[in-house]
Amino acid sequence: MNEKVLETLEYNKIKDQLANYLTTDRGREIIDQLRPSSKFEEVDHRLKETEDGANIVRLQGEIPIPKLTEISPYMKRLRIENASLSGTELSHITKLLRAVRTINDFFDNFQDEDVNLTVVSQIVSQLTLMPEITKRMVQSINEDGSILDTASSELRTIRRTINRTQNDIRSRIGKYLKGSDSKYLTESIITMREDRFVLPIRADYKQHFGGIVHDQSASGQTLYVEPSNVVEMNNQLRRDQLAERAEERRILAELTDLIRPYRSELLNNMNLVGQLDFVNAKAKFAHQIRAVQPEISRDNVVNLRQARHPLIARDKVVANDIQIGDEYRTIIITGPNTGGKTITLKTVGLLQLMGQSGLFITANEESQIGVFDDVFADIGDDQSIEANLSTFSSHMDNIISILNGMSSQSLILLDELGAGTDPKEGAALAMAIIDAIHQSGCELIATTHYPELKAYAYNRSGIINASMEFDIETLRPTYRFLMGIPGQSNALNIASKLGLSKGIIEKARAFTDSENQDINNMIDELTAQTKRAHDEADQLDEQLTDSTKLHDDLQNQFTQYQNQKDHLLEQAREQANQVVEKAKISADKIIADLHKKQQQVGQSAIKENELIDAKGALNRLEVTPNLKKNKVLRKEKAKHDFHPGDEVLVKSYGQQGTLIRQEKNGAWEVQLGILKMQIDENDLEKAAPEKKAKQKYQTQVSRTRSSGMSPTLDLRGHRYEEAMYELDRYIDSALLAGYPSVTIIHGKGTGALRKGVTEYLRSNARIKSFGYSAPNAGGDGSTVVKFK
Structure with missing residues (x-):
């Protein structure tokens, strides 16, 4: 891609905005x-x-990547034997580790999301985890580059000794700040000079005070004196500080040697994290400017x-179909x-460059771009008359x-083609250039104000006229792109609107040839037709949106109805079969009793075939139950026939x-x-209105005791937003259930x-109140809540 078009x-400017993320x-x-x-394959991959x-940003906010400094200069120094890195340099490497x-933990958890990452997962799989080295570096180096006490047991011991000695020195010197010795001080403070604790002594009391x-x-009025009774303690402190620095140098050398064999892995991790940072930036930038993923055309x-x-504010820019x-x-x-x-030219060119760079474009869904081998543009601002030749x-x-x-695979954008010379020659030159480019097979968008090119485009296959809409009533451009309609000259119409004499306007029209007037009349008619078509299309889009939404709502309700109906029918069948089964058992028992009695009495008043027919009729009840008259089914349907105002x-x-409403x-x-709550229809059952307050109170108490609701809510493992939603629902439920207190x-x-x-x-x-649980019941890992 040539640099000039960029x-x-x-x-x-797009890259500068992208870098902010x-x-x-x-x-x-x-x-x-x-x-x-x-x-094509690289654009598709990008x-x-x-x-x-974009999917990660939509579901999780972004990939958690901290601010990281480039480590490649440190890796070059590691090639030098015995070279040690500073604490600051090691802290940058620790941040990377x-x-x-x-990042690895983030994507392990992201696997729970119902999204398949096609490219980013490949980047993450190449990261090299170094758990032991990471653990050692984290426990040794602070984020500011200082060495932690946990870096070694020797360092921890030395620093404890230093702290103890410093405290002893402060305690001993502090006695001079009070009592009779305080009169020798210019200020009642302990300060440091040459890493030793000293006191500010008035110069005229030097002989009375003593010390170094x-x-x-x-001004010479204050001397900073080390009292003689702390000289040896300061000496010991100095020796301990030198031992501390020696141990710190040893630790830095040890940590440097620890990571030295992993230079290539660290550099590779830096590259991969940088790539993930770039992915983050592209996704957040697309979200900010409301860009969408374009489709790619091989043709x-x-x-x-x-x-x-994309560089014009959304509330000011006019969107167009191109x-x-x-x-x-x-x-x-x-x-x-x-x-x-x-x-319009710049919009097409810049969106094409963005798409071929792997960036989402500022357009609507289902927009499509090509993959051109190069994009060329000759776009410049208008110059003064004196500069026309240049x-x-x-x-x-x-x-x-x-x-x-x-x-043949290029995209060319030419602004004001043929401008800056004689109009006749300029128009002829413009047509010749367009012919040459068009015959090459590449794609061209050119702007011009020459009227000759309107007829030229009309007579060429594969070439189409277009223009930008102009509102003659307001005398302002609308910036709407009109495909298939050439631009018309509005000079006479504008002059007339501005109040120029009608006679002058008519005379000017007479000077124009009839062909130009016919073209302008044709353009007027086409423009009006196109505007009507656009307005009707906008109205139809709105109606289609409303109809689609209504259709979706009705489809959802119908699906719920079908699911509920099938469930109720199946439930009714089971209950009906249970009734029939009970009837069969009773019938079998009766028939058995009749047989027994008949054998005992020896009578034949009850015939065997009559008994068999009766039993067969009972059996058929199970196969073809009369569901329309089934009381169980009717009762179940009545329970779910809901209307506003129902109890x-x-x-x-x-x-x-x-x-209240559905x-x-x-x-x-x-x-x-x-409280007002939204409840799923499957969780509702019709109930008779309660008549007495006493009965209502008793019913509520009974249901509270039998609701089976747990007095404990476990939020561990939930995402933050999900946990807050569950907590809000649970507190409402606990209040309704009448619990005096619960545990979260x-x-x-x-x-x-x-x-x-x-x-x-x-x-x-x-x-009413809340606080952490007792230490033997979870401590600050759970909270006990009491209600008013």
Whole structure:
């Protein structure tokens, strides 16, 4: 891809915005080197990578990548034998090791999501986990580069000795700050000079105080004196500090030697984390500018639906549909200046460059891009009349370069083709250039204000006219792209609107030839028809959206009805069969008794065939039960025939309430005391209205005792948002069930879940008090809540 088009279409501004979402130095290197690809497979791979990132951002926020400094200079130094890294350098490597571990854990947990990552998972699988080295580095080096006490037992012992000695020195010197000796001090403080504890002594009391003078103030009025009774203690402190530094140097050398054999693995991890950081940035940038994943055409068919320029604010930019590469490979946009022709060219070119770089584009779903071997653009601002010659020469230089470098797989964007010279010659030159480009087979979008090109496009196969809409009533461009309609000259219409004399307008029209007037009349009619078509299409889109939503709602309700109906029918069949089975058992018993009596009495009043027929009739009841008259089925159906105002039993809460309305998702809004809740229809059962307050109270108590609801809620293993939702539902249920107190198990972990539970309970007015459980009952891993 040529560098000039990247500058012309402001591609680097997109990269600058993308870089704002990075956290690693390696990610910035990747963006610095980012260029559009001309290979179909690579573009497809890049877009799938961004799709993975978008799914991660949608479900989990982003991949957890901290701010990481580039480590490649440190790896070069490790090639030198006996070279040691500093604490700061080792802290940067430790951050990388910790980040690799965090990322690996993140994707292990992400496997629970119902999303298949096609590219990012391959990157993660290449990360090298070094658990032992990571553990050693984490326990040795702090984030600021300092060495931790846990780096070695020797260092821990030395530092404890230093702290103890410092405390002893402060305690002994502190006695001078009080009592009779304090009169010798200029300030009642203990300070440091040359790493030794000293006191600020007034210069005129030097002989009275004694000790070793280490420094004096600028005025000479204050001497910084080390009392003689702490000299040996300061000497011991100095020896311990030197031992500390020696041990720290030994630890740094040891840690350097520990990671020295893993230079290639660390560099590879840095590359992979930088790539994941780049994926994060692409996904977050796409979310910010509301970009979508484009489809890719192997035939370079570009179909941008409601495309927007990504560098123009969304509330100001006008979106347009732009198609090229299928029925026509050349678009000629005609019409006056300041109508949006140049922005349209830049939008097409920049979105194409973004897509071929693996970035999502600012357009609607199902938009399509091509994969061009190169994109060429000759786009420049209008120049003054005095600069016309230089402008024309500059345009010609660019166009000659484009003609020499283009191929049948190129996209060419030319702004104001043929401008800067005699109109007749400029129009002729423009048509000749368009012919040459069109015959090469590449795709071309050109803008011009020459009227001759309108008829030219009409008479060429594969070439189509287009224009930018202009509102003659408001005398302003609408910036809407009109495919198939050439731009018209609005000079006379604008002059008339502005109040120019009608006679002058008519005379001017007489000077124009009839062919131009016919063309303008035709364009007027086409523009009006297109505007009506656009308006009708917008109305139809709205109606289609409303109809689709209504259809989906009805389909969901019908599906729920079918599922409920089948369930009720099956339940009724089972109950009916149970009734029939009981009847068969009773009938068999009666028949057996009759046989027994007949044998005992010796009579033949009851015939055998009559008994068999009766039993067969009973058996047939099981096979073909009369479900329409089945009381069990009718009773079950009646329980689920819901209407607003009905009294219902919420089975999961064991609580009776009143139906208010049915939501679009099929659930019902139910009034439960002072609460309104959305309840699934399968969790409801019709109940008779309760007549007496006493009966209502007794029923509630009975249901509370038999509801089976646990007085403990375990939130461990839940994501934060899910845990807060479960907690809110559980507190409501516990209040309805009449529990005086409950226990919330949130675990210790990172403390985020515990903090969320505390903030929720503190903000809930129905909570009387709460606090951590007893140490033998979970401690700060669970919270006991008491209700008002």
